[in-house]
Amino acid sequence: MTLSLSLIFLLSSLSPPTDVIARDKPNDSGGAILLTWTRSSDTTVVSYRVLRQTEGKATWDTVGLAGRLANRFTDDEVQDGIRYRYQILTVSETETAESAPSEYTVCSPQWFNFDRMPAVIGTIIFTCLIVFFIGRAKRNIKLFIRRIAGLDAVEEALGRATEMGRGILYVPGLSSIDDVATIASMNILGEVAKKTAKFGTPLIVPLRDPIVYTVAREVVKESYTAAGRADAFNQDMVFYVTDQQFAFAAAVDGIMVREKPATNFFIGMFWAESLILAETGATTGAIQIAGTDAVSQLPFFITACDYTLIGEELYAASAYLSREPLLLGAIKGQDYSKLLILVLIVVSTILALTANLPVQNIF
Amino acid sequence: MKRRLPLMIVLVLGIFGAVAFVIPHPIVKSIDETMRNDVLRIITAFSLVLGVGSIIQHHLIKIRRKAEHWPFSYIALISLAVSAAIGLFGGIDPASPGILPTHIGGFSFHMQALYDNIMIPLASTMFALLAFFMASAAYRAFRARNLEATLLLIAAFILMLGAVPLGRMLIRPLPDFAEWILTVPNTAAKRGIMFGIGLGSIATSLKIILGIERGWLGGGG
Numbered sequence: 001m002t003l004s005l006s007l008i009f010l011l012s013s014l015s016p017p018t019d020v021i022a023r024d025k026p027n028d029s030g031g032a033i034l035l036t037w038t039r040s041s042d043t044t045v046v047s048y049r050v051l052r053q054t055e056g057k058a059t060w061d062t063v064g065l066a067g068r069l070a071n072r073f074t075d076d077e078v079q080d081g082i083r084y085r086y087q088i089l090t091v092s093e094t095e096t097a098e099s100a101p102s103e104y105t106v107c108s109p110q111w112f113n114f115d116r117m118p119a120v121i122g123t124i125i126f127t128c129l130i131v132f133f134i135g136r137a138k139r140n141i142k143l144f145i146r147r148i149a150g151l152d153a154v155e156e157a158l159g160r161a162t163e164m165g166r167g168i169l170y171v172p173g174l175s176s177i178d179d180v181a182t183i184a185s186m187n188i189l190g191e192v193a194k195k196t197a198k199f200g201t202p203l204i205v206p207l208r209d210p211i212v213y214t215v216a217r218e219v220v221k222e223s224y225t226a227a228g229r230a231d232a233f234n235q236d237m238v239f240y241v242t243d244q245q246f247a248f249a250a251a252v253d254g255i256m257v258r259e260k261p262a263t264n265f266f267i268g269m270f271w272a273e274s275l276i277l278a279e280t281g282a283t284t285g286a287i288q289i290a291g292t293d294a295v296s297q298l299p300f301f302i303t304a305c306d307y308t309l310i311g312e313e314l315y316a317a318s319a320y321l322s323r324e325p326l327l328l329g330a331i332k333g334q335d336y337s338k339l340l341i342l343v344l345i346v347v348s349t350i351l352a353l354t355a356n357l358p359v360q361n362i363f
Numbered sequence: 364m365k366r367r368l369p370l371m372i373v374l375v376l377g378i379f380g381a382v383a384f385v386i387p388h389p390i391v392k393s394i395d396e397t398m399r400n401d402v403l404r405i406i407t408a409f410s411l412v413l414g415v416g417s418i419i420q421h422h423l424i425k426i427r428r429k430a431e432h433w434p435f436s437y438i439a440l441i442s443l444a445v446s447a448a449i450g451l452f453g454g455i456d457p458a459s460p461g462i463l464p465t466h467i468g469g470f471s472f473h474m475q476a477l478y479d480n481i482m483i484p485l486a487s488t489m490f491a492l493l494a495f496f497m498a499s500a501a502y503r504a505f506r507a508r509n510l511e512a513t514l515l516l517i518a519a520f521i522l523m524l525g526a527v528p529l530g531r532m533l534i535r536p537l538p539d540f541a542e543w544i545l546t547v548p549n550t551a552a553k554r555g556i557m558f559g560i561g562l563g564s565i566a567t568s569l570k571i572i573l574g575i576e577r578g579w580l581g582g583g584g
Contacts, residue, residue: 029387109388116385123381126565134575178403180564183571187578210414211407219579239421240414244482246489258431272493279496282503293560295553303504311556315563318578326575334562341558 015040016097017048017071017088022105025074027116030109032076037088037099039071044092050075055083055104080108125340130333137329145328150289150307151320157287158195161262167202168192169261171252171277173268173292174208174245177215180315181293185268186212186219187318188291192265193223197232205238206255208248213240249273253280266290266305267314270297278304291317370574377572418443450474518544 017037025032035050045068051060052075066073078084083104090097137143161168170192172185189205196203205220207213217238224233241251253276256264264281266274267290274290274297281288282304290301291309301308309317312334319327376398383395422436430436449472454461456475465473505516524530525541570576 027387029389029392111386111388113385113387120385123565126562127569130566130569178399180567183579184563184567187567187576190578210410211403213414213417214410215579222580236421236424238417240417242418244486246486247482250485250489272490275496275500276489276493279500293563295556295560298556300500303500310559312559312563315560315567318576322578327570330566330570330575334559334566337562338558 013042014044014090014092014095014097015042016090016099018099020086020088020099020102022084022086022102024105024107025076027110027113030080030107031078032074033078033084033086033105033107035073035075035086035088035102037071039069040090040097042090042092045090046093047091048073049089049091049096051087051089051098052078053085053087053101055085060087078107081106126333126337129336129340130330133332133336134326134329136332137325140325143325143328143332145316145320145331148309148313148316148320150291150309150313151317153287153289153307154192154321155195157263157289158192158199158201160287162199162201164262166262167204167259168196168263168265169204169206169252169256169259169281169286170265171206171268172212172216173266173270174248174273175212175269176209177211179269181269182209182212184315184317185291186215188265188267188314188321189216190219190223191318191321193220194227197224197227197229200229200232203237204255204259204261206241206248206252207238208241208243208245210240210243213238245271245273246276249276252277256281256284256286260284261286264288266292266301267309267317268292270294270301275300275304281305366577366580369580370577374572374574377568381568381572415443446474446477449477 017040019036019038021036022033025034037048039045047068048066048070049062050064050066050073052063053060063075063077064073075084075086083106085104086102088099090099133143158168170189172189173179173182175182177183193203195201203220205216207216217235220238221230221233224230241248255261256277257280261284264277264286266277266281266288270277270292271294274292274294278288278290278301288305289307289309290305291314292298292301293311293314295311298308298310302310316331316334319331379398380395383391386392419440422440424430425433425436449463449465452461452463453465453473454463456473457466457471460473465471465476501519504512505519506512521537522541522544524533525538530537530541567576571579
């Protein structure tokens with residue numbers, strides 16, 4: 001009997017993983033323990049089974065499986081404040097081998113996510129640049145902002161609509177108010193509404209989101225009041241249509257065909273309906289100004305519209321139109337941040353290529 | 364006060380939103396999720412009432428003024444009333460019936476049936492139109508009017524030819540070259556735009572949080 005047991009032991013040559021370390025998963029909201037181990041040197045390993053024991057209990061529970069090339073596992077079914085320890089079981093086709101248990105560990109939530117430190121540093125630098133240039137703008141130092149053709153065309157488009165006696169259609173995208181593009185579009189709508197109020201041009205603003213509808217209505221109303229034409233504001237200028245994407249596209253297409261606005265603005269977040277709207281607008285002969293941060297929709301707008309605000313131009317538009325020095329200062333801050341990113345990319349690339357430094361890990 | 368209160372709410376909640384990005388603690392996370400999900404849902408529910416009010420008002424004005432195609436406004440209002448009645452009193456599907464009968468013989472008109480048999484086919488029809496709009500847009504884009512349009516035309520031609528077996532038959536490395544155009548110059552341009560969008564988003568958020576940008580309040584101080 002003793003001989004046969006010894007034989008089995010000698011035949012059971014599968015080596016278990018070593019250095020099993022269990023520790024609280026960093027930068028999380030608690031409820032997770034991170035396990036790492038050094039893989040078994042055997043080539044017959046099929047997988048690793050992760051076993052967990054709660055302090056004070058005798059049983060080991062299987063909590064997960066990891067592939068043969070894995071050397072880490074996150075157990076996210078644990079409770080904060082309770083002590084656990086782990087074993088890793090090496091599994092081959094015919095046998096298993098247990099590692100030594102890890103030390104007891106406990107998980108807890110963290111108050112700071114250090115993984116997001118680069119984003120925090122970048123944002124702080126960016127904020128400092130913006131504040132610096134806003135300060136310069138406050139001291140009336142002239143800031144050069146390049147020409148944006150799409151925004152220069154706004155006046156011309158409004159003038160054309162007024163001369164033709166037709167309206168302006170403004171579609172502030174199909175996204176909700178928590179989308180920055182929608183907020184940027186609201187800012188532009190405010191400026192456009194001030195100008196339509198000044199010229200007495202009819203404004204049509206169909207909306208897809210009920211919250212955006214309420215915000216847009218207030219923006220237009222306030223703009224008309226600011227332009228001294230509160231009497232010209234009409235509740236029916238800004239109206240909710242539907243939250244169905246293609247039903248909305250059909251409704252806006254119908255408005256363009258029936259009302260024949262002289263100018264169409266498509267500014268905000270758009271999806272597949274972008275080309276349906278822009279192409280229909282093009283067939284009506286309207287001047288079309290589009291602006292979006294949806295990269296995949298940009299080619300459609302560039303093709304079908306007269307002017308397109310590409311990406312960041314959308315965010316710069318309200319400052320460009322209002323010419324408020326404080327807002328222009330923020331744009332300057334953006335430009336210098338981009339320059340900084342460009343320099344970092346070039347320097348990192350040169351370092352990676354020439355000195356073979358692992359610079360990509362910095363970011 | 365009418366202006367100061369919204370600005371103060373935006374300042375406090377904006378800073379909280381930014382702070383919640385770097386603090387994973389459940390206390391902060393749960394408040395953040397409540398604000399993003401529950402509070403937003405409550406606001407949406409209220410604004411939906413305003414939205415429906417807007418639809419009714421818009422179409423009533425059209426009917427009153429006998430605007431172009433005004434009879435369609437009747438259809439819109441009747442559809443709204445009927446679907447609202449079915450949704451509120453007829454149940455969502457046969458498994459959860461309401462007090463209103465939603466089938467006549469084998470013909471069902473409960474909410475799910477309306478959605479499946481009216482909304483989806485209509486939306487699909489609109490989506491299908493995209494193919495025709497693409498053809499007309501492509502025709503316009505591919506007229507080599509200037510250098511940019513010519514470059515677009517050449518790139519599109521290479522990509523289209525590289526995507527079909529004929530391309531490989533004619534020029535063996537063409538599919539690889541097409542793939543290179545897509546993954547290298549195209550991605551580089553996209554990333555450039557994305558950098559600008561990222562910075563623009565942060566700048567816009569910052570301007571709104573700090574109360575510098577007040578366009579969303581109708582502008583002014």
